[in-house]
Every structure is written in C-alpha cells, then in structure tokens.
Amino acid sequence: MRKIKFTGNKHFPDYRLKDEITIESSTWFKEKIFGKEPVYYNEELYSEDLQRIRIFYQKQGYLNVTFGHPKVVMNKRNKVKLTVPVVEGEPVLISDISYIVDSTYTIEQVLTDQERKKLEFKTEATATKIFRDQAITNDKITIAEAFYDEGYPYTLVKHKLEVDTTLHSTQLNWYVNRGPKSYFGPTNVVGNSRIKTKSILRQLDYNEGDVWSKKAIDQTQKQIFNQGNYRVASVKTQIGTELVDTLPMQIIINEAPRWSIRFGAGYGREDKIRAFTDVQYLSFLTNTGRLNFYAKHSGLEPYNLYLKFSQPSFLFPINTLTLYPFMQRQNEPGYKIDRIGYSITFLQNFSKELNTSIAFIYEDVDVDTTGYMEGSSAKDTETFYQKTGIALGGIYNNTDPILDPVQGFVVSFNTKTNDILFSGDMPFFRVLTEFKTYVGLQKGVVLALKAKMGGIKRTDGEVFIPVEERFFAGGSHSVRGWSRSDLGPQDEDGTPIGGNSLLESSAELRFDLGRELKLTVFADAGNVWKDSFMYKLNDLHYSAGFGLKYKTVIGPAGIDFARPVFDNTNKWQIHFNIGHSF
Template structure:
C-alpha cells in the first residue's frame, strides 16, 4: 500500500487507521499468514476511517480521489490512496464565559488560571483537534474542582468559518455549588492502623473540597507499600450537595511476597536474584526486604533493607541497609561489608532527594590498578565512612519509553568528612537527559554526564571502586565495559578522576512495538581531577534494534569506534533504553 498527497501524517500513522494490510515475505513464509485479499467494500470502509481520522485532527475538508492500482507479475495489487488533505481548521479565538456573566480571570485564582493558560492544548493560530478540545474541557473542569466546585461543568460552542478555515471557541462554564470535605471513613485495613493512614490525608473535615487533594492522598496511601488497592470515593448526600463524605477503600497486600529471576547479559553473564519481602515488620507500615544476587560482575551480594515510610512527614522515609558484597570489574575486584542509613524525601512524583550516611569495610584484591607506585598505596584493607547527597528530577512521558521531557540527577559523595578514614575524598556526578518527540514515531534523545573525584588528604589517591570508568552498554558503546580511558602497562583499566560523556540517539518506530535506533556516543576518562579535554574524546556510532514490552524496550545495540584506530564491533543487550 502507498499513500500519495499526505504531508500532515506519515504512512505508518495512516496504516494504523485502516484494516487493509499489505503482505510480505516475512508474514507469508515465516509467520505463515495468508495474504490479504483486496476488496472494494473494505477499501471504501478504510477511506471512511481515514476521513474520520483526518477530521478529528482538524482537516475537515479532506478528500480522497479514486485509488490507483498496479498489478504485479505475481498477481499482487499495489494500492495507492490518493489524498487531497486541503487546509486544516485553525483556531482563531478562544473565549470563556463563567456562570453566564463572568470572565475566567474573575472566577479563578491566579494559580488555576495560569494552569489553564500553560496547559491548554488548543491555542490561537494552531490546528483545531477534537482530542485537544476534550482534554482542555477536562483541564478546565479540574481547575474548578481544585477550588471546591466538585460539580463544575464546561461545555463548548464552536463556530467554524469554512471560507477562512478558522474556528472560534467559546467555553461555557457552570461552576455549580461550592463544596467541602465531609467525614472520612476507612475500610479494608486489618494490619495497618487507621492512625497511620490518616497521617497521609491532605484534607480535614470542613476543608474546601479539592480533586488534587483527593488524588495526592490516594498516591500517598498507596506509596506506603502496604496495599494492593487504594481508592478514594466521594458519595454526595442527597440532602447536602455542599458536603462530600470521603470513603477510603483499601485492600492490603500479602504479608510475605517473594521474587526470583534469572537472565543473561553481555557484561554480567549469567545472573540470578531472589528476594523475600515482609510487610508490617517492627511497625505496622515497616517493610523488610532480604535479597541475594549473583552475576559475573557481582559474585555475591547479600542485602538486608528495612524501610520505614512517613518517619517525620507523610512524604519521607528512612532506610537501614546492611550488606555484604563482592564486585569484579575489569580493573579491580573488591569485597565490601557495610551499611547505609538513608533519608528519602519525595517532594513530588517527579522530584526526589536523599541523604545517605554510609560505612564500608573494603578489601581490595587487585592493587595494581593504580597508576601510582605500589609503595604509595595504603593497605589493601581500608575503611570508608561519610555522607552522600542526591537529587533527581524526571518528567519524561511515558516513563519506560519517554518521547518528551527531561531528567537531571546530581550526586555528591564524601569519605571522611567528620571521621578520619583511609583515603578521604569527595566525588560528584551530574547526569542530564532530554527527549524530543519530533513526529509520530520519531524521538531524539540526548544524555550528558560530568563527573569528578578528588582526594582531600593531599595524596591524590582515590579508591579504585570510586573512580570513573567509561565504555559499555550504558556509556560509550564502541568499547567494552570500562575499557575506554587510562590503562596500566598490562592493559588493565585504572579509571580516572574526571569523566565526560555525551550521547545522541534517534529512535524510530518501524511498527508500534519495534524500534530502530541510530546513535553516536562520545566520552573519556582522565586521571587528574577537573581535567577535561574535548580533543581527547573517544567516539562511537552504531545501530540498535528494540522491542517495546510492558517492562520497557528490550533489544540489542551494535557499535564500533569511529575516528579511532580501534575498529572492533561491540554488542550490548539491554532491558530498557540505554538512557
């Protein structure tokens, strides 16, 4: 099938709207699917589907000329849809009338008014789309809901001028009755006390009703981790429409749950993990997780984690985490015993922070990874203790396969800040990601990383496991794990104290599930602190094939260095996009 005359939508988008399906060698020979037969009735039904699609997207005057046919020697039809899209309907003006007399600015506070102006999809001089109109309708209703008008309604009057292909939109808003929160009842909680649940409520009886308070309360209760279902319902009383009682309906999760998994990766080889979780440990909302992992990179990792939500405020928690771990990296091998005491603060769905107090007893098995004389190194057993602080913001949508939005993460770590320890240092890492959805099925993605580490005792020695390493599936993909950057005389990676990386990737949906990605990566690691050389970067380019799954894209990346004497191809398997 072919499409001629379509400039507003690509062929893939139009094929999604119709039932006619082209055949292919893969479908016939591999999938054993019978070829579809051409039918005039099916074609005409598909034309009507395409007309409705165009009209929903603002092209009210779209027309379809008779189709073109070409018969191949194998008696197959090459069908061409001939489209005359014509000019779309453009929004000329948008006005609001509240309760038949008021302007929007007179009826809404500044915050809600700003939300409508910033979040509305329909704007003057833009194309009119049905979907955007319905989304804006709900947006307007939500803003009135948030200031107490639970029964607000918004209708629209659209005047279309077919001569100028323009539309005037008038929003007609009926606020309804100002409402307040009534009595809150809680059902379904057996192990979790009502007191701990009520701590998550944003509102009290008598407060002005707000839909956003309802939504946020529901998220807070669910984020306690104790419930499979957390639902808040309002049941207006017939005799009191200005008061809305709230019913919190809960279904508790099992006290014990287990997880187990196996897999294989190019870098970590065979891997296996198991975890047991107990809810209601020590306190009725405390969680205990016991886990064990094994892979080539982590021969063993035994982890005990106690989480106490809402320790001071509803949106924070503490984690106590003792562990025993061994790591095998290309440049070093260490055994660690220690614990973390972490305070998590969740400011919003997108913005989180943490403060972590850590203590580690480290045994370094390979001491020759340093570029320094071995006599300058401390003992292979050393202690670390200090503080790490992190902030992260992510608003990409959808979360597992973002096509819009950005993220930024900052982490700063110090060893020996208040207590003198072996090899005191500080380490910081900044990572930024950005996603642009340029067209249906086409997304550009960017990642940048900047890191530095520095000893604070004048020795300029930073522990092997705290240095930076470049190369691998989530770094510069033309090199294997940790193999881009400084090496010793034996060719073993020694890492560095300065890191700079950047990646650009173009992701194209060949089908709704199949993604082809082309990318270019750049980066390097340097031994000195605060030492970045743009003329000393390693570059790599390649191709990725990924398939979208419920847990994110799964696929494979092929990459090789460019502008470099090294030309060996690298293959990386991934669950999720590399960034």
C-alpha cells in the same frame, strides 16, 4: 497491494494517513517473517478508507478536505500501486474563546489571575490555533478539573461552536455549570486489619470542613501509597444523587501480605550466571515499617547481602528513612574488593517526577588490587581502609512510558564526600551528572540521546583515589564497542585502573518492527582520564552499531552489536541487555 502513497498531504505525512485505513501494502518481509496475509485491493474497501481519512481530517480542523481520482497502477505480477491525491483545503482556526460560568459570570469573575493563567497554560485549544476535536475533549476535562480544585465536584462543562465558513474560523464558547460549593465531610477507612486506622488518617492532605479539592484527594492517595503496605489504596468521595455541600470520604484499603518473596535468575556476557532473592516483611518494629533481606550472586558480585529497614512518612508524608547494613564482594575487570558497612538514608519525594536523597555512609574496604596511580604515596598502597562520607542525590524523570520511553527527559545529579566532614585519611569529593532525553520523531521512531559527566578529586593534595570510587568506561551501559571497564587508563599489564574524569555521550534511533520487535541504530562516544576534572575532547573514543530488542512486560530485552570507529582496534562486541542501554 504493493504500495500506497498520498500526494498533496502537506500537513500529515503518509504514515499518519495509513494509520487510519485498512488497506495495507504487502511485502515479502511482512508475509514471510511476520506471517501476514496479503491485502487485496477493491473499490468498496477504498471508498470506506477514504471516508475514514475524511473523518480524520475533519477532526483535525480541515473540514473541506477532498480527494482526487486515485491512480491505480498494476504490474505484471498483479501487484497494485495506489496513489491517492489529497486536497486538504484551509484549516478552521479558532478566532476567539469565551467562558460563561453558571449562565451569569465571566471567567475573570470566578477565578483569580493565577488560576486563569494556569488554565490557559494547560488548555490545548487556544486562539489562532487549528480547531481539533481531541483538543476540545481534553480541554473539557482540564476546565472541569480547574473547578474541582476550587471546591465544585459537580462541575459540568459543555461547548458550542460558531463556525464562519467564509473566513475558515470558529468562535469557541465554553459553558460551565459549577453546582454547589462543597466541603470535606468525615473520612471512613475500610479494609485495613494490620495497619491502624489512625496511621492511615495521618496521611490525609485535608481536614474535615476544608473546601473539597481533587488535588488534595490525589495527594492523599499518593501519601498513603508511600507507606508501602498496600495493594490497593483508593480515596473516594461519596457523591449521591442529591447535590449536597458536605461530602463524606471513604478510603478503601487492600493490604499487601506481610511476607513476600521475589527471586530471579539469568545470564549476561558481563555478569555471567546471576541470581537474586528478596524477602520482605511488613509492619516490622513499627506499624508501617518494612524489612527486606536481599541476596545476589553473579560473576561481577560473588555475593551481595544486605538488610534494609524502611520507615515511610518519617518526618513528612512523602519521605522515607532507611537503615542499610551490607556485605559485598565485587569482581570487576580492574579490581577485586570486599566491602562491609552501613548507610542511613533519607529519601524525599517532592513530586511524581522529582526525588532526592541524602545519606551517611560508613564502610570497611579490603582490596586485593590497589589500582596504583602515578604520584601515589606508600601509605596509599594499603589494601584495607575505612571510608566515612555524605552522599547527596537527585533525579527528575518525566519520561513516558517509563520502561520504553517515547518522550520526556531524565536529569540526575549525585555528589559524595569522604572524610571531609569527618576526619579521615582519604578526603575527596565525587560528582556525577547525567542527562537523557527521548523524542518521538514519528510513530514507531524514537531518537534517544544521553550525556554523562563525572569527576573526583582529593582535597588534601594527595593523588591516590580508592579504585572502587574511580570512573570506568566501556560495556553495555557505557561506550559499546568496548568490553566492561576496558576504556581508559590501564597499568602496564593492560588491567583497567580507572580514572578521575569521565565523559560519555550516546545517540540512538529506535524503530518499531511490528508490535513486539524493535531495531536500534546507535553511536557512542566517551573516555576516562587520569587527572581530576580534565576532559580532552580530542581524546574521545567512538563506536557504532545496531541492536534488536524484544518487548516484554519488564521492558525491552535484546542484544547489541558494536565496534569501535576511528580507532586502531575494530573488534566487534556483543552486549546482552534487559532494558535499553539508556
């Protein structure tokens, strides 16, 4: 086989139909690079593949799909080009949807207006839409879960179709048998030895005697996991063969070991040789407290040491209080700095997607490069100063999958004040926000977009901003085509000094090359400016390039090649990454 194509397929592209068949075109790249054996054409294989495509179309609502006579062209090298004519026909549309509950009631009689609207929003098969098998399968689960949350764990859902072949439409009838309404019985905890049972039971999102609810069970499991002391925490309803209205609950616990250690090492162009170790001790000070000791070394961080005590469920079930003393040395291209201090952080998880934080931060800073800025006063050239501030942050992330997303978006917002609420010599506020989105254009092709904006300003009329708080651009996770921190304001020696305003954007196309390899093509833009909250779109710098990624269990690892465009410099930069650039 040299090439396979389809004609007449208006609703499904060639690549989607090729996913359903076993016949596959052979190329030099597939044979020599990936070692794939060539596929040979024969009539029997073609007939089997035609049946697979027919079933695919019928599942998508095209019941009358037919196929014309295939066109087979063979070249002098005995390579076959196959063209398959497709006549899709009219799709079957859903004309109406009805619900019958317990053979007697309508949906309006058993669910409130709000619950019905929620169900309508979640279901995929709706009136005027094309009938699809997968939508019906998904909706069967969605409808059952709507009644699970109303206290009916025995709910059974079936459907029946009334097809009108003349009008190419179907009536969709749902039949729901709820069974008896049930309530939570007593909850039994098994498997725990170090964590007290009462500590686990405090995480329940229900009380004995409440109406049974799958939503409450899922929330309970989430709140137990937030304690961070378990390998497994499973909340189960003990349903027997008889239909009963009071259901006992069981929580199965498999505790994590009290001591654990993680460590790793690697190499990157920016941070050179790097290594870290993270030692964790569970049930420290309190029943569910966690203590971590972390140590890291790299070219950018000769040392980074911290202790972190975490207390989950501090005020509410899904939150954590952390105490975090630290010591750090940073060797950035524009400055070298020693920091010692501590933070007290309150983390609140509102949902699987939304997380927020508020922190009090104190640190002593010793800098051997002040990053002098025009307009700074003499007192701003001090190399030692203290900072006291409040930081607020939030992130919403619904991407899927997390490590290599093909859909969804991320919005993050962080702001920090220094010496404003607490009297000090260096009052300023800093804001940084970022938006990332991922769109699957077709199978194996993803468009990724990023926009990032930041600003920082003194509130006392002075100019100087601590160099470690300023913005820098350029590098593997910024504007590729420039080395780390090399884009933006520089002193007379060419050393980056950072700025008070940041603007960045990126667009990247990601192509799957087989199962493990990925090709990326990207363009980046951005710059840093000295003035606070001052963005000059006609002063942006641009770069473009390509990369290769290899899929691993911890995300894609690979290399990017980039160079500036529309710029006086055109030197190529090489960036090594674990994970995507964004």
